Amino acid sequence: MTKMTGAQAIIKCLQEEGVSTIFGFPGGAVIDLYDELLDSDIKHVLVRHEQGAVHAADGWARATGEVGVALLTSGPGATNGVTAIATAYMDSIPIVVLTGQVPTALIGNDAFQEVDIVGITRPCTKHNYLVNDPKDLVPTLREAFYLASTGRPGPVLIDLPKDVVASMVNFNKKKKIKMQTYQPHYDPHPGQVEKACKAIMAAKRPVLYIGGGVILSNAHRELTELAQKLNVPVTMTLMGLGGFPGTDPLSLGMLGMHGSYASNMAVAKSDLLIAVGARFDDRVTGRLDAFAPHAKIIHIDIDPTSISKNVKVDIPIVADCRSALRGMNAWFDNCDTFDPTASKKKHAPWLNEVNEWQEKHPLAYRDNGDVIKPQYVVQMINELTGGDAIITTEVGQNQMWAAQFYKFNEPRHLLTSGGLGTMGYGLPAAIGAKMAFPDKTVIDIAGDGSIQMNIQELATARQWGAKVKVAILNNNYLGMVRQWQELFYNRRYSATPMEITPDFVELARAYGAVGLRARTKDEVVPVIREALETDNVVIMDFAIEREEGVFPMVPAGKATTEMLLV
Amino acid sequence: MKHTLSVLLQNKPGALSRVTGLFSGRGFNIESLCVAETLDPKISCLTLVTRGEEQIIEQITKQLHKLIDVIKVSDISEGEFVEREMVLIRVKAEAATRAEVLRIIDIFRGKVVDVSPSSYAVEITGPESKIMAVIDILRPIGIKEIIRTGTIAMARAPKK
Ligand SMILES: Cc1ncc(C[n+]2csc(CCOP(=O)(O)OP(=O)(O)O)c2C)c(N)n1
Ligand SMILES: [Mg+2]
Numbered sequence: 144m145t146k147m148t149g150a151q152a153i154i155k156c157l158q159e160e161g162v163s164t165i166f167g168f169p170g171g172a173v174i175d176l177y178d179e180l181l182d183s184d185i186k187h188v189l190v191r192h193e194q195g196a197v198h199a200a201d202g203w204a205r206a207t208g209e210v211g212v213a214l215l216t217s218g219p220g221a222t223n224g225v226t227a228i229a230t231a232y233m234d235s236i237p238i239v240v241l242t243g244q245v246p247t248a249l250i251g252n253d254a255f256q257e258v259d260i261v262g263i264t265r266p267c268t269k270h271n272y273l274v275n276d277p278k279d280l281v282p283t284l285r286e287a288f289y290l291a292s293t294g295r296p297g298p299v300l301i302d303l304p305k306d307v308v309a310s311m312v313n314f315n316k317k318k319k320i321k322m323q324t325y326q327p328h329y330d331p332h333p334g335q336v337e338k339a340c341k342a343i344m345a346a347k348r349p350v351l352y353i354g355g356g357v358i359l360s361n362a363h364r365e366l367t368e369l370a371q372k373l374n375v376p377v378t379m380t381l382m383g384l385g386g387f388p389g390t391d392p393l394s395l396g397m398l399g400m401h402g403s404y405a406s407n408m409a410v411a412k413s414d415l416l417i418a419v420g421a422r423f424d425d426r427v428t429g430r431l432d433a434f435a436p437h438a439k440i441i442h443i444d445i446d447p448t449s450i451s452k453n454v455k456v457d458i459p460i461v462a463d464c465r466s467a468l469r470g471m472n473a474w475f476d477n478c479d480t481f482d483p484t485a486s487k488k489k490h491a492p493w494l495n496e497v498n499e500w501q502e503k504h505p506l507a508y509r510d511n512g513d514v515i516k517p518q519y520v521v522q523m524i525n526e527l528t529g530g531d532a533i534i535t536t537e538v539g540q541n542q543m544w545a546a547q548f549y550k551f552n553e554p555r556h557l558l559t560s561g562g563l564g565t566m567g568y569g570l571p572a573a574i575g576a577k578m579a580f581p582d583k584t585v586i587d588i589a590g591d592g593s594i595q596m597n598i599q600e601l602a603t604a605r606q607w608g609a610k611v612k613v614a615i616l617n618n619n620y621l622g623m624v625r626q627w628q629e630l631f632y633n634r635r636y637s638a639t640p641m642e643i644t645p646d647f648v649e650l651a652r653a654y655g656a657v658g659l660r661a662r663t664k665d666e667v668v669p670v671i672r673e674a675l676e677t678d679n680v681v682i683m684d685f686a687i688e689r690e691e692g693v694f695p696m697v698p699a700g701k702a703t704t705e706m707l708l709v
Numbered sequence: 710m711k712h713t714l715s716v717l718l719q720n721k722p723g724a725l726s727r728v729t730g731l732f733s734g735r736g737f738n739i740e741s742l743c744v745a746e747t748l749d750p751k752i753s754c755l756t757l758v759t760r761g762e763e764q765i766i767e768q769i770t771k772q773l774h775k776l777i778d779v780i781k782v783s784d785i786s787e788g789e790f791v792e793r794e795m796v797l798i799r800v801k802a803e804a805a806t807r808a809e810v811l812r813i814i815d816i817f818r819g820k821v822v823d824v825s826p827s828s829y830a831v832e833i834t835g836p837e838s839k840i841m842a843v844i845d846i847l848r849p850i851g852i853k854e855i856i857r858t859g860t861i862a863m864a865r866a867p868k869k
Binding site: 261262265266269270273290322323324325446447448451452455 | 719722723726727730734764767768771772774775777778779780
């Protein structure tokens with residue numbers, strides 16, 4: 144056991160967890176910790192807004208699968224981080240957020256820069272702590288990392304009063320963490336696995352519906368094995384993209400509000416829906432009573448609260464997706480009556496039907512001469528990066544076009560705010576991912592509105608050599624809202640035209656980055672090429688068709704088969 | 710349907726607010742809530758009465774269980790259980806009604822705990838149905854104030 148200051152102990156705990164990089168912004172309440180950071184080998188990435196720090200930690204976590212870490216000061220520092228904490232919470236992303244707090248003696252006194260951040264973040268963290276007693280500091284940090292990364296992952300916040308960080312604490316050896324009140328359940332019940340497999344054997348029109356859980360549990364290989372072994376088509380939620388290769392013939396792409404025609408039709412006609420790490424979100428199901436009306440439902444999820452929350456499940460499997468899929472693969476491999484060739488044959492008529500839907504209404508858009516179509520931009524980015532870039536997105540049409548037209552073959556390559564839909568997520572998340580993978584191409588597919596929400600992080604990217612590329616699909620509108628107004632509000636464009644937008648090329652230059660612009664279709668490819676070849680942060684400003692829409696679209700509250708098509 | 714949940718949770722600051730925050734945040738209703746320490750001072754027991762369809766109760770139970778500070782959740786109304794609530798009622802007791810009030814209280818095995826020239830404060834314990842019955846009977850006489858504890862409940866031991 145060694146004695147050291149709280150600040151030293153925190154740094155040691157981070158090192159113990161293998162943390163190499165943290166994202167943060169200093170202030171009076173965390174100044175001791177910042178002083179200690181200077182002498183440590185942990186890289187601290189100074190952001191320009193605390194929301195950026197937490198999104199960057201989240202981007203790091205999504206890209207690597209490790210716990211991302213952010214450090215914020217008390218009061219406004221902490222509240223600035225809340226949107227990003229909620230973003231991570233909705234998408235089950237493992238991050239640990241350390242916030243400074245006023246000294247314990249002042250808590251509750253409305254002290255300078257005091258805010259009850261534990262109270263504020265209670266509903267948007269997996270768990271949170273106020274460390275009142277120096278002897279709890281080290282155990283709390285260890286527990287926080289454990290909670291963030293196990294079970295259904297999520298953000299954990301630790302509020303650190305200044306005097307606790309400054310006091311002397313004991314640093315003892317780390318023991319295996321066992322919590323009386325928290326025991327995530329990883330292994331599937333063998334009986335349920337067998338039931339599920341038998342239901343699959345009996346099904347004529349099965350569909351795999353996969354979500355972010357497949358990616359969080361690193362189950363993409365097991366999932367791919369199962370789909371291919373059984374010859375079952377796969378549809379993905381926004382969070383599930385990359386959980387199964389997007390270019391595989393069995394991939395139907397995304398389902399739901401802006402899902403592909405084939406995905407939504409397949410679910411509607413299916414007799415067995417195999418949901419893996421997905422949570423039947425309203426953007427996926429549309430009108431609930433019309434969702435998969437003929438299907439028996441198998442649901443694999445590590446979180447029991449996800450099961451039968453929105454849709455009644457016939458065969459629940461509470462388990463880690465990867466363990467459950469392994470169990471199912473093994474069951475089929477050991478089953479005497481299962482014959483992969485026969486299974487392929489049996490599903491052939493169903494796959495034919497699915498293929499017909501795909502051919503009848505593929506993801507499409509109408510060309511318009513010289514005008515740049517956003518879908519074309521995404522397709523070209525896909526092509527010129529070989530489908531292998533890490534793509535982050537902002538929120539709105541840009542996000543949906545990225546999801547539809549970039550073909551993700553690998554997990555952890557699409558980082559996007561799915562659950563909360565946070566505009567301003569893409570740039571800081573891209574910086575987080577780029578810090579983790581400096582050799583990878585990282586591109587934020589952005590909207591002109593969203594990018595302005597955290598544009599200040601261009602300075603962060605420049606300062607830390609995170610040479611991310613930003614592709615702005617610039618329609619000079621808050622486009623997704625405009626699209627709703629066009630379709631459902633009589634084209635009354637209330638507050639969606641962006642009357643003043645900065646010159647993004649000049650803006651890039653002001654930050655010491657490179658700005659490129661494409662005004663016509665034939666300029667798209669050269670601009671992307673140049674951006675990819677430029678050894679700097681680059682903003683690409685694509686002047687796209689202003690009133691382009693995202694299709695297919697299921698109007699809110701309608702059945703997913705009631706799609707508006709191109 | 711009415712359900713009585715018994716929840717063991719860590720006796721820590723903020724733990725109770727995680728429970729109540731869950732109910733308000735997800736739109737579940739709380740009919741009554743009673744909390745106090747158990748024999749182990751590190752653990753509190755909370756009795757919560759709520760209403761909802763099976764699927765809602767299932768969600769409530771699972772969501773409660775998911776809270777890191779919660780140790781155990783049981784829906785004790787699923788089996789045999791005893792429930793008790795205590796109520797303090799200040800009831801008008803003027804010359805004409807004093808004897809009547811005492812008679813009623815006696816029938817319900819209540820106790821007078823405070824006396825004034827114009828009122829009695831009485832204490833009554835029992836299941837919610839009994840409390841409601843007392844209230845209904847005393848209402849015409851004139852209830853000035855009423856304080857209820859909410860229900861506490863315990864599963865019956867198996868009879869073998
Ligand atoms: C922080 C935040 N505020 C508001 C919204 C609501 N919203 C969703 S999409 C959108 C428009 C986004 O505009 P832009 O970034 O230009 O993207 P486009 O849809 O034009 O591609 C808005 C305002 C949101 N998702 N997030
Ligand atoms: Mg726009």
